[in-house]
Amino acid sequence: MGVSTALDQLQLGDHVCLPVDRHAGQQAIASAYVDVGLRGGHKVVFFADDPAALRRHLHTQRPSTRRALDNGQVEVHSAADKYLVDGALPVERLLADVEPTLEAVHREGYRGLLLSGDLSGTRFRSIDGDALTHYETRFNEHAATHDIIGLCHYDPCAFTPQTWRRLAAAHPQTVAERDGDQATGFRCRRTPRGIRITGEVDVANRAALTAVLEIAIGVTGECQVDASGLAFADGSSLACLLRAAAVRGERPTTITCNRHIAEMLEMLGAPTVPALRVLVAEYA
Amino acid sequence: MTDHPDSPESAGSRPLTATFGRDGLAAVRRSVSAYARHNGLREEAVDGFVLAVNEIASNAIAHGGGGGSLRLWVDGRSLRCRVSDHGPGVPTDRLDCGLPPLSASCGRGLWLAHQFCQVEIQTTGSGTTIELTISLNSADCPCGVTTRPTLGPSGASPGASLDAPRDGDDPVDDGLDQLPTGQPVST
Numbered sequence: 001m002g003v004s005t006a007l008d009q010l011q012l013g014d015h016v017c018l019p020v021d022r023h024a025g026q027q028a029i030a031s032a033y034v035d036v037g038l039r040g041g042h043k044v045v046f047f048a049d050d051p052a053a054l055r056r057h058l059h060t061q062r063p064s065t066r067r068a069l070d071n072g073q074v075e076v077h078s079a080a081d082k083y084l085v086d087g088a089l090p091v092e093r094l095l096a097d098v099e100p101t102l103e104a105v106h107r108e109g110y111r112g113l114l115l116s117g118d119l120s121g122t123r124f125r126s127i128d129g130d131a132l133t134h135y136e137t138r139f140n141e142h143a144a145t146h147d148i149i150g151l152c153h154y155d156p157c158a159f160t161p162q163t164w165r166r167l168a169a170a171h172p173q174t175v176a177e178r179d180g181d182q183a184t185g186f187r188c189r190r191t192p193r194g195i196r197i198t199g200e201v202d203v204a205n206r207a208a209l210t211a212v213l214e215i216a217i218g219v220t221g222e223c224q225v226d227a228s229g230l231a232f233a234d235g236s237s238l239a240c241l242l243r244a245a246a247v248r249g250e251r252p253t254t255i256t257c258n259r260h261i262a263e264m265l266e267m268l269g270a271p272t273v274p275a276l277r278v279l280v281a282e283y284a
Numbered sequence: 285m286t287d288h289p290d291s292p293e294s295a296g297s298r299p300l301t302a303t304f305g306r307d308g309l310a311a312v313r314r315s316v317s318a319y320a321r322h323n324g325l326r327e328e329a330v331d332g333f334v335l336a337v338n339e340i341a342s343n344a345i346a347h348g349g350g351g352g353s354l355r356l357w358v359d360g361r362s363l364r365c366r367v368s369d370h371g372p373g374v375p376t377d378r379l380d381c382g383l384p385p386l387s388a389s390c391g392r393g394l395w396l397a398h399q400f401c402q403v404e405i406q407t408t409g410s411g412t413t414i415e416l417t418i419s420l421n422s423a424d425c426p427c428g429v430t431t432r433p434t435l436g437p438s439g440a441s442p443g444a445s446l447d448a449p450r451d452g453d454d455p456v457d458d459g460l461d462q463l464p465t466g467q468p469v470s471t
Contacts, residue, residue, distance in 0.1 A: 161350075165306060174307065182310040202309045203342050232313060234338055235392040242386055260331035267399060269386045 006175045007032045012040075012112045013189045015136075015143040015150045015208070017171035026118040026153050027054055031061045033116055033151065034074055038064055042149075043110040047079040049121035073110070079118050087126045091135045098142045105147075112147030120155040129163035133207075136170040140211040144188040144195065169207040172199070188212040191226065194219050198229030201237040209237055213244040216253070223248060227257040228281045238264050245276045256281045297323050299357035306345050313338055316356060316365065323358050324420050332400030333418050337365050339393035340414045344369035346390070348412055358420070365416045374407040 006016060007029065018029070026048060037044035048054040055076045058069050068074040083089055105113045119132070136152065143150055152171065156164045168174045173185035186199030186209065195216050201209045216223050225241070227233075233241070242265060245253040252275045255265065262280045270278050300319050304312050316337050320330050337354070344352035348369030355366045374394075384391040397403050401416040 168307075176307065182314055183307060184310045200310060200313075202338065203345060204307055204309065232334075232338075234335070234342060235396045236342075236390060239386060239388075239392065246386060260335075264335070264396075267396070268383070268392070272386070 002181060003029060003175050004032065006173070007036055010036050010114075010149055010151075011187065012042075012147045012149060013143055013187060015140055015172055016152065017136075017168050017174040018151055018153050019168070019174065020120040020153055020155050025120060026116055027057050030054060030058060030116070031065055033114060034058065034061070034065045034068060036149075037073070037114045038068060040111055040114075042112045042114050042147075043105045043108065044068070044074045044114045045116070046074075046076045047082045047115070047117045048076055049079050049118050049123070051076045051078050072108075079121070080123055083117065083119060083124065084127070089127045089131045089135055091131060091138070094135060095138055095142065098139075098146065098148070102146050102148060112149070114149045114151070116151045116153070118153040120153045120158070122158075125158050129159045129167060133163070133167045133170050136167060137207060137211045140170070140172065140188070140208050141215055144212050144215060145190045166207065169203070169205055170211070172205050172208040172212075174204065186230070188215075190215055191224065193222065194224040194226070196226040196229070198231075200232040201230070202232070202234045203236075206234075206237050206240065209233075210240050213240060217244050217247050219248075220251070222252040222254065225253065225255045227255055227261065230257055230261060233261060233264075235264070235268060238268055241265070242269055242273055242276075246273045248275065250275050252277070254279060297358040299355055301353070301355045303351065303353045304341055304345075305351035308351070309338055309341060309345075312341055312354065316354075319356050320363055323363060325363055325418065326420075329400070329418060333363070333365075333416070336397040336400045336403075336416050336418075337367065339396050340365075340367045340416065343393045343414075344371065344412070347371055347374070359417075361421050362417050362419055366413060367416075368411065368413045370411040373409050374405065374412055379405065379407075 003018065006018075010016070026046065030046060033046075034044050036042075046054055055069065058065055058074065058076070065074070069076075083094070085093075102113055119127070132154075139150060142148065154164075154167065156168075159167060172187065174183055176183035184200050184202045184204045186197055186201050186205060188195055188197050188209075195212060197209075197212070216225055225245075227241075238261065241255065245255070253273075254277045255270075256279045257265070259280050262278050265278050270276055300315060302312070302315065313334050317330055317334050320333055321327070325333060337356075341352065341354065344367055348371030352367055352369035354368070357364055378391065378394070383395045394403065394405075397414075397416060401418045404415045404417070406413045
């Protein structure tokens, strides 16, 4: 899906990569992103390369956007202050900030938090691509767990092709070039007893799946992986799922999925994984 | 995915050709699924066929230079899909299609393709072509045993090129690069 469709369909828990070589940058989508926030009763926070310019831009938009900026529902901060400390990405600080920030957002009366982080500017080229990939990979657990949407603006030209592929694959969704184009994407939400995964997984986003499976691995007692809405997963992705169940050892794991995926799991070795049960359930 | 022809509904059983890259597998799956259903592949076989094509295309992306081309067509009572890339070829030890252990991060693609289709592989140092065949006849087994009397015990006629026109092929040059004829590999 292209950017306008992607914005229309955003849900809490989404973690989306928006390549700026295919789309206009943060400012171009800012008003639409604010609309998503206003419709959902969420706080919207932009980390911008030029925060003053973005504030000026938002002040030229419709009255509801201007009001939200004035009353604090929309905030604009410096991306450099957020993402650059001595020329490096402060990964642990960024991840540690998520929960307290969400708590504050809820205390303010908002349902959730929409983040837009613009790391496409040249000032961020000093950041190691692998550090960015590490951060985005670990952010997935937070996105799946909390009332948050993360929209990440990157310039693919700032990376080697190999690094860019890894960085994009760390996101469950990457916005396609045009509306009408299809891109592989999945959603994951933590549930009281495990996780729920919907959508599709292939080489384009498999690294993000591995990240959210850490939630399942960490569940004490029985873990339920609801994959009934998983419409497609390639062999390597399903092997990741089986490995996660295997790592849990004797702690029971139940994977619920459609018939085809159940057959695939069986082929790939589900019977050899202790304490794993696979149940067939079509997506309702 | 680029070079889409008309939708399968309007194209009937005309071949589907396309190129794909790393971000293009969702489009490949949609097109292959729609084409297969439109041309009568039984519903219970569609998922497996789509998966097989996805696995081979994924291999082209991961090991064959980042992408490739595919051609999908009806050949009599079979559905065939040919995936080609210009990569360095499949290592000999990867052609033995046993299922790798769960701990392996890769190596399942060819094995999975074999579970759902007949697989023919032609690979050289300048590229690989893999052709998947599945029967459209519900009476045949899921892996699609086709009736090709010219097949020898290696799975292809000696000296045969997967690029040679055969019954059911569109006679018009589809513009896909022709790979050098290599030694057919048994399946």
